Amino acid sequence: MIENPNIPEAVRAVAADGTQLRYALMEMAREMEDIITLGRGDPDLPTPAHIVEAAKRAMRDGLTGATDVRGMEPLREAIAEHMRAVNGLALGSDNVMVSTGGQEGLFLAVQAVINPGDEIIVPDPRYTSYDDAIKRAGGRMVMVPTTREDAFNLRPEAVEAAIGPASKALLIVTPSNPTAGIVTEERLRAIAEVVIRHNLIVIVDEIYGKVVYPPWRHFSIGSLPGMAERTITLDAFSKAYAMTGWRCGYVAAPADVIDAMARIKQVTTGPVATVSQWAGLAAITGPQDCVGEYLDIYIARRQVLLEGLDRMGFAYGEPRGGLFVWADSSSTGIHAAELSYLLLKEGRVLIFPGTAFGEKWRDYVRITMLEPIETLRAAVERMLPVLERYRM
Numbered sequence: 001m002i003e004n005p006n007i008p009e010a011v012r013a014v015a016a017d018g019t020q021l022r023y024a025l026m027e028m029a030r031e032m033e034d035i036i037t038l039g040r041g042d043p044d045l046p047t048p049a050h051i052v053e054a055a056k057r058a059m060r061d062g063l064t065g066a067t068d069v070r071g072m073e074p075l076r077e078a079i080a081e082h083m084r085a086v087n088g089l090a091l092g093s094d095n096v097m098v099s100t101g102g103q104e105g106l107f108l109a110v111q112a113v114i115n116p117g118d119e120i121i122v123p124d125p126r127y128t129s130y131d132d133a134i135k136r137a138g139g140r141m142v143m144v145p146t147t148r149e150d151a152f153n154l155r156p157e158a159v160e161a162a163i164g165p166a167s168k169a170l171l172i173v174t175p176s177n178p179t180a181g182i183v184t185e186e187r188l189r190a191i192a193e194v195v196i197r198h199n200l201i202v203i204v205d206e207i208y209g210k211v212v213y214p215p216w217r218h219f220s221i222g223s224l225p226g227m228a229e230r231t232i233t234l235d236a237f238s239k240a241y242a243m244t245g246w247r248c249g250y251v252a253a254p255a256d257v258i259d260a261m262a263r264i265k266q267v268t269t270g271p272v273a274t275v276s277q278w279a280g281l282a283a284i285t286g287p288q289d290c291v292g293e294y295l296d297i298y299i300a301r302r303q304v305l306l307e308g309l310d311r312m313g314f315a316y317g318e319p320r321g322g323l324f325v326w327a328d329s330s331s332t333g334i335h336a337a338e339l340s341y342l343l344l345k346e347g348r349v350l351i352f353p354g355t356a357f358g359e360k361w362r363d364y365v366r367i368t369m370l371e372p373i374e375t376l377r378a379a380v381e382r383m384l385p386v387l388e389r390y391r392m
């Protein structure tokens, strides 16, 4: 916990809840002027023009009626085709549901699979929206630690050690938010053997799967033999195509899981906005150059941030994918939540403390690369003197 009484109550009160802590810091930043925000992971780049055009065309042509709750057939077909070709998953449109962003996909997947009392094995640190979804389903999380020494890869032995009689599922996020590590193909093959042996379901969040830094490559566990029937793969247009606000994502899963999710979606959000589905269709079937162009931009930004971290004396695992760096701030001697608060108040830079992604990560911070290079450089210059002032 944070003991420093100088930290405002609004931050201290939610320090133990990752999601709330992120929102409290963002709220403070909104009330301040001239802040560089390297907190939230939403791409700053524009949605590519051909995708915007497709949405405009759909509106002009009156293609705005509601669709099947699982999404319109041409989009589900296109997603199935894309996942067959790119991810190696053997599936048809009955195995696909279009979701209101990745966030709804993950929530529905957890509700469909987890019953009260079930355990789900979760990597630590983690995107804590899963904590919220799992709690609502009455499930219990069992953590599998990942480490900087291992570039935050997931260890099959550690997964197996976490399995008990109540284990129902394993959650994988690759590339990982917040660590920017990936689970390599070799490890995924070994993990697949473990989950088949113990008859577990896998929920794999691949929302950053197209944002992987060469020579690293994304690999889908659902493509392995014996995995299609037990894997729920989540993805969304938000990150790779800079489409966060369009609220369009997708889930690939066995048809009975899709049906269970659709029953909840029917009585909550209903089908995804039709215009966004047409935009998604253009994203997935149109030219893919934009994905590579954006990746090149992130590669250049990542370099600037890593150089900044070197100057700050922060250690880090190699960021292999995703839109952030996850850095060890222990050299400052300051609890990460307090450090983030000081950097916001005195440096006017918003970053997230590690504890926003798991209670034990008090020596880590997550910094996003979702600002132009010049702004990232300016953020580093703002942070350095604050660190000098408070370093213990």
Ligand SMILES: Cc1ncc(COP(=O)(O)O)c(C=O)c1O
Binding pocket: 041, 042, 100, 101, 102, 103, 104, 106, 127, 173, 176, 177, 205, 207, 236, 237, 238, 244, 248, 249
């Ligand atoms: C790992 C992960 N999954 C899902 C989401 C939700 O994405 P969306 O904006 O598509 O709802 C995010 C958003 O940051 C994320 O980091």
